[in-house]
Amino acid sequence: MATAVPTLGRGAAIGIRSVSKHYGGFAALSDVSLHIEPGEFMTFLGPSGSGKTTTLNLIAGFTDISGGHLDVGGKSVVGVPAHKRNIGVVFQHYALFPHMTVGGNVAYPLSLRRVPAAERTERVKRALEMVKMTDFAHRYPSELSGGQQQRVALARAIVFDPPLLLMDEPLGALDKKLREWLQLEIKRIHRELGTTFVYVTHDQEEALVLSDRIAVFNGGRVEQIGTGRQLYDEPATLFVGRFIGDSTVLRGAARSDGTGTALTIAGETVVTDKRLSGGGVPVMLIRPEKLRLQRRSATGAGDGLNRLAGRISEVIYLGSGSKYEVELADGSTAIVRSPLGDESFAIGDPVDLLFSPADAKLLADDRSADTTLT
Amino acid sequence: MSGSDASTPARSDANPDRGSPRSGGSAGRAALFREGWLLVLPALVVLCAVMAYPLASIAVRSISQPEWGLQNYAWFFGTPVNLTVLQRTFTISAWVTVVCVLCAYPYAYVMTVVGPTLRVVLILCVMVPFWVSGVVRTLSWVLLLQDSGAINSALRGLGLPPVRLIRTQTGVVIGMAQVLLPFMILPMYSVMKGIDLRLVQAARSLGARPSRAFFSVYLPLSLPGVYAGAIIVFILALGFYITPALLGGPRSTMLSTLVQTQVLSLLQWGRGGAMGVVLLVATLVLLALAAPLMRQRHKKTGAR
Ligand SMILES: Nc1ncnc2c1ncn2[C@@H]1O[C@H](COP(=O)(O)OP(=O)(O)OP(=O)(O)O)[C@@H](O)[C@H]1O
Ligand SMILES: [Mg+2]
Numbered sequence: 001m002a003t004a005v006p007t008l009g010r011g012a013a014i015g016i017r018s019v020s021k022h023y024g025g026f027a028a029l030s031d032v033s034l035h036i037e038p039g040e041f042m043t044f045l046g047p048s049g050s051g052k053t054t055t056l057n058l059i060a061g062f063t064d065i066s067g068g069h070l071d072v073g074g075k076s077v078v079g080v081p082a083h084k085r086n087i088g089v090v091f092q093h094y095a096l097f098p099h100m101t102v103g104g105n106v107a108y109p110l111s112l113r114r115v116p117a118a119e120r121t122e123r124v125k126r127a128l129e130m131v132k133m134t135d136f137a138h139r140y141p142s143e144l145s146g147g148q149q150q151r152v153a154l155a156r157a158i159v160f161d162p163p164l165l166l167m168d169e170p171l172g173a174l175d176k177k178l179r180e181w182l183q184l185e186i187k188r189i190h191r192e193l194g195t196t197f198v199y200v201t202h203d204q205e206e207a208l209v210l211s212d213r214i215a216v217f218n219g220g221r222v223e224q225i226g227t228g229r230q231l232y233d234e235p236a237t238l239f240v241g242r243f244i245g246d247s248t249v250l251r252g253a254a255r256s257d258g259t260g261t262a263l264t265i266a267g268e269t270v271v272t273d274k275r276l277s278g279g280g281v282p283v284m285l286i287r288p289e290k291l292r293l294q295r296r297s298a299t300g301a302g303d304g305l306n307r308l309a310g311r312i313s314e315v316i317y318l319g320s321g322s323k324y325e326v327e328l329a330d331g332s333t334a335i336v337r338s339p340l341g342d343e344s345f346a347i348g349d350p351v352d353l354l355f356s357p358a359d360a361k362l363l364a365d366d367r368s369a370d371t372t373l374t
Numbered sequence: 375m376s377g378s379d380a381s382t383p384a385r386s387d388a389n390p391d392r393g394s395p396r397s398g399g400s401a402g403r404a405a406l407f408r409e410g411w412l413l414v415l416p417a418l419v420v421l422c423a424v425m426a427y428p429l430a431s432i433a434v435r436s437i438s439q440p441e442w443g444l445q446n447y448a449w450f451f452g453t454p455v456n457l458t459v460l461q462r463t464f465t466i467s468a469w470v471t472v473v474c475v476l477c478a479y480p481y482a483y484v485m486t487v488v489g490p491t492l493r494v495v496l497i498l499c500v501m502v503p504f505w506v507s508g509v510v511r512t513l514s515w516v517l518l519l520q521d522s523g524a525i526n527s528a529l530r531g532l533g534l535p536p537v538r539l540i541r542t543q544t545g546v547v548i549g550m551a552q553v554l555l556p557f558m559i560l561p562m563y564s565v566m567k568g569i570d571l572r573l574v575q576a577a578r579s580l581g582a583r584p585s586r587a588f589f590s591v592y593l594p595l596s597l598p599g600v601y602a603g604a605i606i607v608f609i610l611a612l613g614f615y616i617t618p619a620l621l622g623g624p625r626s627t628m629l630s631t632l633v634q635t636q637v638l639s640l641l642q643w644g645r646g647g648a649m650g651v652v653l654l655v656a657t658l659v660l661l662a663l664a665a666p667l668m669r670q671r672h673k674k675t676g677a678r
Binding site for chain 1: 573576
C-alpha cells in the first residue's frame with residue numbers, strides 16, 4: 001500500500017490477524033484481520049456497536065484478545081499489560097487528570113519514565129507548542145473548553161514519543177466548526193511526527209478528510225479496507241457502498257446471463273455488464289454523479305443507457321450544483337447530483353433517470369444494511 | 375445578623391432607585407446571598423435553640439459555678455490526671471480515625487466497583503449497626519474481646535498465646551472504630567463513586583503500572599472523601615462515652631467519662647463545663663490546623 005506520508009521510521013506497524021473478542025457468549029469482534037503500515041493514518045469507520053472501540057482497546061491493552069494474533073512494531077503484544085506497550089491513547093472523554101495542571105498532565109508520562117527535570121520541561125513545552133496550548137500550562141483542566149482539553153490530551157499522548165497513537169472519536173463531543181479545524185491540526189501533527197495513527201470515528205466525512213486508509217467495520221467484522229477513493233469507487237459490499245457517500249440502490253427481479261445482469265423494477269428493466277460472482281441476490285448501486293435526469297417528454301439521447309421513470313421529490317441547492325431526490329415507480333428513492341448549469345427541475349416534475357450500464361455496481365443484497373443506516 | 379434580616383425583605387424589588395441590582399454581577403450575587411440567609415433562617419433558629427443555648431450555658435457555668443472566676447480552669451490545668459486524659463482522648467481518637475480510614479477505604483472502593491445487588495448488600499451491612507443500640511453493640515464487643523471471649527478462645531485453639539484486649543486502649547479503639555466506621559465509609563463512598571475510573575485507564579496507557587496509577591490518580595481524587603470522613607469520625611470519637619466506659623479500664627478513661635464523674639457523681643457543673651470548653655477549643659484549634667490540608671487543590675469540573 002503506497003501512502004503519501006513520509007515515513008520517518010518512527011511509526012510502528014500493526015498486524016492484526018484473525019483476532020476475535022467475546023464478551024460471554026457475545027462476539028464483539030470475529031475474525032478481524034488488518035495490517036497497518038508504519039506511519040500510516042488508519043481510520044476505523046463504522047456504525048455504533050460495530051467493534052471499533054473494542055479493536056482499539058485490544059491494541060492499547062485495555063482488554064485481552066479472545067483469539068488470534070496481535071503484533072505492534074513487529075512484536076506480539078498478546079499478554080503485555082497496557083502500561084508496557086508505549087502506545088499513546090486519546091479518548092473521546094479527554095481523561096485529563098483534574099487534580100493536575102495542564103503542564104502536570106503533559107509531564108505525567110515523562111515523570112513515569114524518569115525523564116530528568118530539565119528535559120521534561122523542554123519536552124512538555126514542545127508538546128504544548130505542537131497543539132498550540134503553551135499559554136495554558138498553569139491552568140487546571142476544568143478551566144479549559146472541550147477543544148482545549150482535547151488538545152492537551154493530545155499533547156499528553158504524544159509527549160513521550162510513542163510509535164503509535166490511538167484516538168477514539170477524539171472530536172466526537174465538539175461542535176462542527178471546531179471539529180473541522182482540529183481535523184486539520186491532527187493531520188498536521190501526524191505529518192510532523194511520522195507516528196502511526198489509528199483513529200476511530202463513525203463520521204465518514206471525517207474519515208475521508210483524515211485518513212490514508214479506512215477500515216470499514218460492521219457487526220464485529222471488517223467489511224473492507226482501502227483508501228477513501230477505493231471505498232467510494234469500488235465498494236466490496238453493499239454496506240460499504242451505502243456507508244461511504246450517497247448512493248442509489250436498485251432492487252428488482254434479477255436475471256443473469258453470459259453478458260451481464262438485468263434487473264426488472266416495476267416493469268422497467270435496467271442492465272449492467274457485470275455478474276455477481278459470490279451468489280446472493282444482486283442489487284445495483286449507483287453514485288449520485290453517475291445519474292442523469294431528463295424531462296419525461298424528451299425522447300432519444302438515451303441510447304445504450306438505462307432508463308427509469310420517476311418523480312422529483314426533493315431539491316437541495318448545494319451552491320456547486322443541485323442534489324435531487326427522485327421517487328421511482330417501486331417507491332424507492334434515487335439520489336442524483338447534477339452540476340451547475342444543467343437543466344433544473346422542481347418538486348413533482350416527472351423525470352427519467354439515465355445511467356450507463358458500466359456505472360452500476362452489482363453487489364449482493366444485504367437486508368441488514370437498510371436498518372443500520374441513517 | 376439582625377441588620378441583614380431587616381433589610382432583606384425591603385430590597386428585593388421595591389427599591390429600584392438603588393440602581394438595578396441584577397445588572398451588576400456582584401450586586402445580584404450579594405442579593406442572592408442575603409436571600410439565601412433568609413432561607414436558612416428557620417434552621418438557624420432551631421440550631422441556636424438546641425445547640426448554641428446549651429453550649430453557652432455550659433460555658434457560663436464553667437466560669438460561674440460555684441462562684442464567678444476561672445478557678446475551674448485553674449483546677450483543670452493544675453490536675454495532671456486531667457491533662458493525661460485530655461491527651462489520651464486525642465490519641466485514642468486519632469487511632470480510631472486511622473483504623474477507620476484503613477478499614478473504610480477498601481470497603482468503600484469495593485462498593486463502587488461491584489454490581490448493584492452486591493452494592494445494596496454492602497450498604498445494608500454499613501447501615502445495620504445504626505439499627506442496633508450502641509450499648510448492645512458495645513456489650514457484644516465485651517463478649518468478643520474479654521479474656522475468655524471468642525477471640526482469645528480462637529487463639530488458644532490455634533495454640534497461640536492469649537492477648538489482653540478488654541480494659542486496654544486497643545480494645546477501646548477496636549470498639550469505637552466499629553461503631554464509627556459508617557461515618558467514614560459513607561463520605562468516602564460518595565466521593566469515590568464520582569471518580570472516573572477511565573482516568574486510571576488513561577494513566578495506564580501513559581505508562582503507569584497499576585499501583586502507580588492508583589497512588590498518582592485515584593488516591594488524590596479520593597482524598598476529599600477521606601478528609602471528610604476522618605473529621606467526622608475524629609470529632610465524634612472525642613466525645614465518645616459508652617464504648618470507652620464499657621470496654622476500657624482505668625488506663626483508657628476518656629475525657630467524657632471524667633466529665634460524667636464531675637457532673638453526675640460530684641455535681642461539679644463548673645468543672646464539667648470547663649472540661650467541655652477545653653475539649654471544644656482544642657478541637658477547633660486542631661481543625662484550624664488541618665484546614666489547609668483539606669483545601670481542595672483542584673477545582674471541580676464545571677466550576678469555572
Ligand atoms: N465490556 C463489555 N461487555 C460486553 N459487551 C461489550 C463490552 N464492551 C463492548 N461490548 C459490546 O461489543 C460491541 C462492540 O462495541 P464497541 O464499543 O467496540 O463499539 P463501537 O464500534 O466503538 O461503537 P461506538 O461508535 O458506539 O463507540 C457492542 O455491541 C458492545 O455492546
Ligand atoms: Mg466506541
